[in-house]
Amino acid sequence: MSVDSHPGTVESLTPVDKQHSYRETLSLGWPHLITCLWFAVLFFYFGNVHIFYSDIWGHVSYGDWMMANQSLPEYDPFLSLAAGVPCIDAAWLSQIIFAKVNGVLGVRGLSHIFALTVFTTHVLFWFAFYLKSGRVGVSTLASFLLVVIASSRIAIIRPEIFGSLCVAILLVIMAWSEKYDVFKSGLLQTDELKNPLKQGRKTPVALLFSLYLGIPLVFLAWANLHGSFVVGLAILGLQFLGRVIEVGWRTRSLVQICTDKWVRRWLVVTELSVCGALLNPYHIDLFINSLTFPRNPNLKDVLEWEPLEFRDAEGIWFSVAWVLMLVLYRHSRERVRTADVLRVGLLSLAVIVGVRMIGWFSVVFVYAMVPHLANVLPRMGRESRGVEIDSPQKIPFWAKKSPVITAFCVLILWFGFAFSNITTPLFGGTPRQLDKVYSEGTPRKLTEFLKAHPPEGQVWNPQWWGDWLVWDGPAGMNVFMTTNAVHLAPPRVWKDYLGIARASRGWQSVAEKYNVSTFVVHKEKQVKLDEEVRRLKGFKVVYEDDLSVVVSREPELISAAKKTGSKQEVKAIESDQLEADQVEADQVEADQEVQP
Numbered sequence: 001m002s003v004d005s006h007p008g009t010v011e012s013l014t015p016v017d018k019q020h021s022y023r024e025t026l027s028l029g030w031p032h033l034i035t036c037l038w039f040a041v042l043f044f045y046f047g048n049v050h051i052f053y054s055d056i057w058g059h060v061s062y063g064d065w066m067m068a069n070q071s072l073p074e075y076d077p078f079l080s081l082a083a084g085v086p087c088i089d090a091a092w093l094s095q096i097i098f099a100k101v102n103g104v105l106g107v108r109g110l111s112h113i114f115a116l117t118v119f120t121t122h123v124l125f126w127f128a129f130y131l132k133s134g135r136v137g138v139s140t141l142a143s144f145l146l147v148v149i150a151s152s153r154i155a156i157i158r159p160e161i162f163g164s165l166c167v168a169i170l171l172v173i174m175a176w177s178e179k180y181d182v183f184k185s186g187l188l189q190t191d192e193l194k195n196p197l198k199q200g201r202k203t204p205v206a207l208l209f210s211l212y213l214g215i216p217l218v219f220l221a222w223a224n225l226h227g228s229f230v231v232g233l234a235i236l237g238l239q240f241l242g243r244v245i246e247v248g249w250r251t252r253s254l255v256q257i258c259t260d261k262w263v264r265r266w267l268v269v270t271e272l273s274v275c276g277a278l279l280n281p282y283h284i285d286l287f288i289n290s291l292t293f294p295r296n297p298n299l300k301d302v303l304e305w306e307p308l309e310f311r312d313a314e315g316i317w318f319s320v321a322w323v324l325m326l327v328l329y330r331h332s333r334e335r336v337r338t339a340d341v342l343r344v345g346l347l348s349l350a351v352i353v354g355v356r357m358i359g360w361f362s363v364v365f366v367y368a369m370v371p372h373l374a375n376v377l378p379r380m381g382r383e384s385r386g387v388e389i390d391s392p393q394k395i396p397f398w399a400k401k402s403p404v405i406t407a408f409c410v411l412i413l414w415f416g417f418a419f420s421n422i423t424t425p426l427f428g429g430t431p432r433q434l435d436k437v438y439s440e441g442t443p444r445k446l447t448e449f450l451k452a453h454p455p456e457g458q459v460w461n462p463q464w465w466g467d468w469l470v471w472d473g474p475a476g477m478n479v480f481m482t483t484n485a486v487h488l489a490p491p492r493v494w495k496d497y498l499g500i501a502r503a504s505r506g507w508q509s510v511a512e513k514y515n516v517s518t519f520v521v522h523k524e525k526q527v528k529l530d531e532e533v534r535r536l537k538g539f540k541v542v543y544e545d546d547l548s549v550v551v552s553r554e555p556e557l558i559s560a561a562k563k564t565g566s567k568q569e570v571k572a573i574e575s576d577q578l579e580a581d582q583v584e585a586d587q588v589e590a591d592q593e594v595q596p
Contacts, residue, residue: 027401028409031137035126036409038140040416042122042147046115047420049155050439051107056098056157058467058484059091060110063099066092072281075488078470080478081514082488088282088289090227094159107437112422114157117165122147124168128367131175133374141377142370149317149362163228164359166218170232171367173210174239180207181243181262211269216276223277227290231360235343236273240266242339294354296487298494304356314358318351321365331379332372340368441547446520447472449543453560455552457517460500462526469520480516503528508536518552 058078065077072089076082089095101109125146129139147154180203215236222229240263247260257263280286299305309315325344329336347361417423421432438444443465454474461469466482473479481489481497489497496514500507503526511519519533524547533551534541542561543550552558 026403026406028406029136029401030405031135031140033405033409033412035136035140036412036416038144039119039123039126040412043115043119043416043422044420046118047111047422049111049114049157051110051114051157051437051442052439053442053468054464055467055483056110057471058482059095059159060098060102061467061471062089062092062484063095063097064103066096067099076482076485078479079466079482079485079488081480081493082485082490085488085490087488088285090282090286090290091159091225092281093221093224094162094226097162098159107434108431110157111432111437114161115420115422117161118154121161121165121168124165124172125363125366128168128171128175129370131172132178132367132370135374138370138374138377142366142373145369146362146366149321149365150359151317152314153356153359159226160228160359163222163226163232164363166222166225166229167232167235167360167363169218170215170235171363173207173215174236175367176207177211177262180204211265212272215269216272218276219273220276220279223280223286227286227293228360229277230287230290231347233270233273233277234346235364236266236270238342238346239339240270242337242342245338293487297491298486298489299354301494301498302486305354308352308355308358312355314351314355318348318358318361321362322348325365325369328369328372328376332375334371334375336372337368340364344368443468443548444472445545446543446548446550449550450474450477453542453557455518455554455557457554458515459518459520460511460514460516461520462501462522463497465520465522480514501526501529503532507532517554518550518557521549521551523547523549 061078062073066072072092073087075085075087097113098110101113105112122143126139126143129142130136133139133142153160219229219232222232243260243263243266244257247257247263248254251257277287278284282289293299294305308318310319343364344361347357347364350357351361418427425431447469450469450473454477458478458480459469460480463481463483463486466479467484469477469479470482481494486494496510498504499510500516507529519529519539521530521533523530530549533539533549536551536553538553539551540553540558540561541549542552542557550557
């Protein structure tokens with residue numbers, strides 16, 4: 001660009017300048033290439049996740065029931081043993097979404113909505129990290145760290161995925177607000193006040209709309225999608241409390257706290273968000289249920305609600321996260337925000353009490369660590385090369401940009417999009433086979449038998465198969481336990497279920513008390529019970545495959561099994577005869593070839 005002799009006038013760009021400007025605009029660097037590769041891998045992975053045989057099918061069944069009855073369930077509609085126990089369905093809107101998607105697109109649609117929702121969530125997380133750090137590479141590293149810490153939670157298809165999407169939107173708005181959340185008091189001597197570029201900046205109108213309208217609307221949806229909205233309210237409330245502590249600590253003045261602009265803003269936003277969350281069918285009862293839910297005595301026997309074990313994968317990554325946090329806080333020159341410390345501390349306690357909270361901990365942990373990663377990593381890189389921190393240096397290889405890298409970025413994104421199971425049908429490809437959509441342990445053959453020969457009486461079943469049996473089994477089958485109803489079952493019923501599942505002493509008497517006429521047993525996970533039910537008097541094995549065994553005393557199931565067994569025997573005899581005839585024919589032909 002050249003300057004004219006007349007002040008205030010600028011000549012137009014020359015062709016060379018334009019070419020250089022376009023080249024700079026279209027050039028991307030190695031961090032962008034790795035980011036594109038990372039998101040292409042995520043998109044491909046989420047599109048290939050199998051649908052687990054557990055509680056997702058209970059949620060779809062709930063959604064179908066609500067659409068058929070045009071009302072919310074007062075009691076569990078599929079578990080007779082939980083009759084009379086009030087049901088607060090915290091995920092009713094998610095269940096209707098699942099049911100509608102399944103009704104229109106089938107099982108593949110459930111896989112697609114999971115992939116799109118979770119992928120969008122991680123893109124938003126990355127954007128929130130970028131707003132906090134301003135560095136593409138650091139944001140991608142943070143995204144990777146988030147996935148690693150929460151690896152035990154990211155592949156589960158359940159209403160929780162919509163809660164994760166809501167918290168991602170919340171963090172984007174909060175990260176955006178932190179660019180303007182600075183101290184304006186004359187009593188404070190902060191880095192923001194020393195920087196003239198940051199003094200007097202007005203908060204954008206779009207950000208104010210996002211704060212006062214966007215966040216409350218997020219909680220309005222969140223409270224009807226999943227009970228984890230209370231975690232979001234805690235994240236938001238601690239943002240307000242952290243700001244109060246920071247202003248109070250630096251000013252020692254209650255007046256300064258009350259007059260601080262962002263203290264008032266976060267207070268109002270939190271209040272509006274609570275009001276938005278109250279707009280649900282259960283009102284304040286939903287808050288009470290969500291807060292007391294982890295204290296349900298039945299959940300202490302459920303694996304994901306057990307306390308953290310430091311020798312497990314979650315415990316190892318939790319420990320690594322804390323070590324990383326201490327190292328970053330030791331070497332970072334970035335200001336430590338009080339709200340981040342409060343959030344990490346609260347969610348750490350939650351993880352220790354119940355390992356299921358590791359997913360929410362990973363979110364607030366990485367969100368808190370991003371600015372410190374952006375501060376420490378570049379300095380470590382310069383120090384490792386022997387370059388002084390404040391001295392000028394050449395552009396390192398890592399920071400160089402080129403249109404060639406841009407072309408590779410586009411190519412990677414295209415391959416990630418084109419080869420995903422979600423988009424393959426758009427290009428005329430074959431949709432993913434249903435055998436690859438369902439998880440390997442889904443008892444599909446079992447429910448085919450049960451639909452052909454439905455049990456009439458009480459069925460005992462593994463809790464983790466209960467939702468699938470309700471969904472894919474015969475209509476009205478009286479299952480013993482489901483995953484979704486663990487918290488609704490009376491404690492006595494839950495203990496009796498565990499006693500039968502473990503084949504504890506006296507389990508036959510317990511089963512007789514419930515008049516169990518049919519047992520469905522997982523052969524691999526319930527070896528002892530499998531051995532015991534086969535020896536029950538009056539019971540016969542009516543069905544068996546590699547995964548499950550069905551033992552019943554119902555005459556119709558026994559007679560049906562005998563007919564099925566006789567047919568199979570006839571087919572086996574015919575098959576053996578055909579094989580023997582073929583062997584004999586081959587032998588005759590061989591003898592004829594040997595003769596001269």
